[in-house]
Amino acid sequence: MEEKEIKETKSLIQQWKGKEVNIIMILHEIQELHGYIPRNLALELSKELAIPLARIYEVVTFYNFFKLTPPARHNISVCMGTACYLNGATQILEEIKNLLHIKEGESTPDGQFYLDIVRCLGCCGLAPVMKIDDKIYGKVKKSEIMDTLSNYIKEEENAKA
Numbered sequence: 177m178e179e180k181e182i183k184e185t186k187s188l189i190q191q192w193k194g195k196e197v198n199i200i201m202i203l204h205e206i207q208e209l210h211g212y213i214p215r216n217l218a219l220e221l222s223k224e225l226a227i228p229l230a231r232i233y234e235v236v237t238f239y240n241f242f243k244l245t246p247p248a249r250h251n252i253s254v255c256m257g258t259a260c261y262l263n264g265a266t267q268i269l270e271e272i273k274n275l276l277h278i279k280e281g282e283s284t285p286d287g288q289f290y291l292d293i294v295r296c297l298g299c300c301g302l303a304p305v306m307k308i309d310d311k312i313y314g315k316v317k318k319s320e321i322m323d324t325l326s327n328y329i330k331e332e333e334n335a336k337a
């Protein structure tokens with residue numbers, strides 16, 4: 177598998193070699209293929225383009241679009257837009273952080289949940305709002321969050337059984 181990934185990356189590098197903005201374009205393609213920038217592929221890019229690895233990481237960390245960890249299986253987005261903020265979004269966010277032991281921008285160590293903050297999900301009338309994957313949860317109550325997250329955990333366990 178790793179050999180295949182390195183081969184793919186080398187071929188990507190060949191396509192963009194010598195062209196302007198090539199590092200960013202290659203990183204975009206790597207992330208599109210893998211969902212993040214794996215360290216071994218960043219290293220390969222560094223070797224192929226003869227650019228220090230630190231420079232590659234400088235680019236990756238400058239743009240918050242790039243991810244350095246594999247994507248989680250479920251993305252939780254908590255809206256902190258004005259309507260949600262005024263209707264208790266901070267408590268919702270804190271509850272999720274406490275239950276999952278992660279901060280915004282982090283994934284749980286098992287890769288099940290990723291937590292993020294968004295500015296408005298376009299359904300302010302339902303504030304406070306959160307989204308898990310493609311599903312919107314409106315009028316979220318702090319007391320219901322544990323059950324909501326448990327459903328995703330149970331769903332995954334059932335799929336494994």
Ligand code: FES
Binds near residue numbers: 295296300305
């Ligand atoms: S402010 Fe939260 S959905 Fe608009």
